[in-house]
Amino acid sequence: MTSTPVAIIGAGPAGLLLGQLLAKAGVDNVIIERQSPEYVLGRIRAGVLEQITVDALSSVGVDARMHQEGLPHHGFDLLFKGQRHRIDLADLTGGKQVMVYGQTEVTKDLMHARAAAGLQTVYSAGDVAIHDFDTDKPRVTYTQDGQTHTLNARFIAGCDGFHGVCRASVPPNAIQQFEKVYPFGWLGVLADVPPVSDELIYANTQRGFALCSMRSPTRSRYYLQCPMSDSVAQWSDDAFWAELKNRLDPQAAEQLVTGASIEKSIAPLRSFVAEPMRFGSLMLAGDAAHIVPPTGAKGLNLAVSDVLYLANAFERYFKEKDVGGVDGYSEQALARVWKAERFSWWFTSLMHQFPELGSFNQKVQEAELEYLIHSRAASTSLAENYVGLPL
Ligand code: APR
Numbered sequence: 001m002t003s004t005p006v007a008i009i010g011a012g013p014a015g016l017l018l019g020q021l022l023a024k025a026g027v028d029n030v031i032i033e034r035q036s037p038e039y040v041l042g043r044i045r046a047g048v049l050e051q052i053t054v055d056a057l058s059s060v061g062v063d064a065r066m067h068q069e070g071l072p073h074h075g076f077d078l079l080f081k082g083q084r085h086r087i088d089l090a091d092l093t094g095g096k097q098v099m100v101y102g103q104t105e106v107t108k109d110l111m112h113a114r115a116a117a118g119l120q121t122v123y124s125a126g127d128v129a130i131h132d133f134d135t136d137k138p139r140v141t142y143t144q145d146g147q148t149h150t151l152n153a154r155f156i157a158g159c160d161g162f163h164g165v166c167r168a169s170v171p172p173n174a175i176q177q178f179e180k181v182y183p184f185g186w187l188g189v190l191a192d193v194p195p196v197s198d199e200l201i202y203a204n205t206q207r208g209f210a211l212c213s214m215r216s217p218t219r220s221r222y223y224l225q226c227p228m229s230d231s232v233a234q235w236s237d238d239a240f241w242a243e244l245k246n247r248l249d250p251q252a253a254e255q256l257v258t259g260a261s262i263e264k265s266i267a268p269l270r271s272f273v274a275e276p277m278r279f280g281s282l283m284l285a286g287d288a289a290h291i292v293p294p295t296g297a298k299g300l301n302l303a304v305s306d307v308l309y310l311a312n313a314f315e316r317y318f319k320e321k322d323v324g325g326v327d328g329y330s331e332q333a334l335a336r337v338w339k340a341e342r343f344s345w346w347f348t349s350l351m352h353q354f355p356e357l358g359s360f361n362q363k364v365q366e367a368e369l370e371y372l373i374h375s376r377a378a379s380t381s382l383a384e385n386y387v388g389l390p391l
């Protein structure tokens with residue numbers, strides 16, 4: 001039987017960053033992850049980092065490759081009624097920007113830093129379960145190599161994603177869940193072709209939403225709105241590229257470089273928040289507590305703000321015997337979560353086709369997009385949310 005101040009469940013970006021922040025503050029921690037490192041790194045997720053995320057990674061010294069390979073972006077294009085319009089993030093926000101650097105790379109960099117620091121991570125843990133988190137002596141049990149292990153802790157950080165065990169272990173009457181499921185998905189393709197444009201393009205078209213993103217000057221990430229009833233097998237590479245071209249403006253369609261896909265998947269879109277984010281000695285962070293639809297790429301950035309608050313709360317508890325941070329964590333985190341939920345829901349509603357809402361909805365979307373690009377106040381609201389609201 002071993003023990004640690006903080007047992008972290010899940011080695012996604014939330015768990016790994018929390019581990020580094022705690023280590024820097026002198027608070028030891030153990031991560032229990034149900035998958036192998038290779039599996040964790042095989043997941044492809046969004047790739048737009050707010051400045052707070054860049055700063056958090058820099059604060060734990062995990063920023064060298066990001067600054068070398070990441071792409072700072074000062075704006076993006078909105079495409080509607082066949083024309084592109086630039087949103088100048090830097091101009092609208094007093095010089096702020098975002099960093100395009102894949103979540104997979106962030107995770108890899110954090111994993112390497114954790115290994116280099118000699119912090120304990122248990123990968124491929126079976127039957128992970130949490131116990132007694134309504135007391136100040138919670139426990140984690142898991143199996144490995146056919147043996148059951150117990151880890152005692154003062155706190156458990158539930159960083160185990162939407163399908164994890166932590167939120168699911170909370171008695172239903174102690175938790176309130178808010179959810180919105182969208183009637184479509186995103187078909188994503190990753191391909192080793194140069195991006196169609198230097199900046200991202202978010203497209204509202206009568207055929208559905210499209211997004212042109214990238215991972216590097218030679219690797220592109222594209223998405224198409226599709227019915228959730230579609231299957232990946234239905235979408236050949238040729239069909240994907242033809243549909244993407246159909247949703248772009250003539251210049252972008254002309255410039256689009258196509259090639260073999262190296263990943264293709266369909267992701268559902270969901271808004272979800274669980275309240276509160278603390279249950280006695282169990283604190284939830286990241287996707288374990290909330291999900292946003294990917295329009296605007298807030299998921300990873302929200303996980304980062306949660307763990308910044310949480311690391312600070314734990315540091316106060318262990319270093320100063322001050323329970324204020326732990327007691328205030330849920331309220332503090334939820335205030336920022338709901339603002340990002342609102343923005344992600346709004347940007348999703350603005351950019352996608354909702355066939356059940358009819359042509360009136362499309363006309364209102366177009367009117368709002370016109371307003372957005374012609375009103376500095378409206379553009380500023382979009383830009384300040386896109387670069388990330390203050391902590
Ligand atoms: N026991 C241990 N680990 C678990 C369990 C379990 N029962 N269930 C899930 N996990 C692990 C998963 O295998 C995964 O590695 O928890 C980790 C959760 O990682 P993520 O799903 O990446 O969630 P998070 O770290 O909160 O990152 C948020 O990920 O989904 C995106 O949009 C989201 O970008 C955001 C980011």
Ligand code: PHB
Nearest residue numbers: 046047213294295296297
């Ligand atoms: C991505 O690059 O995967 C991406 C970028 C921006 C988004 C969503 C996803 O809004």
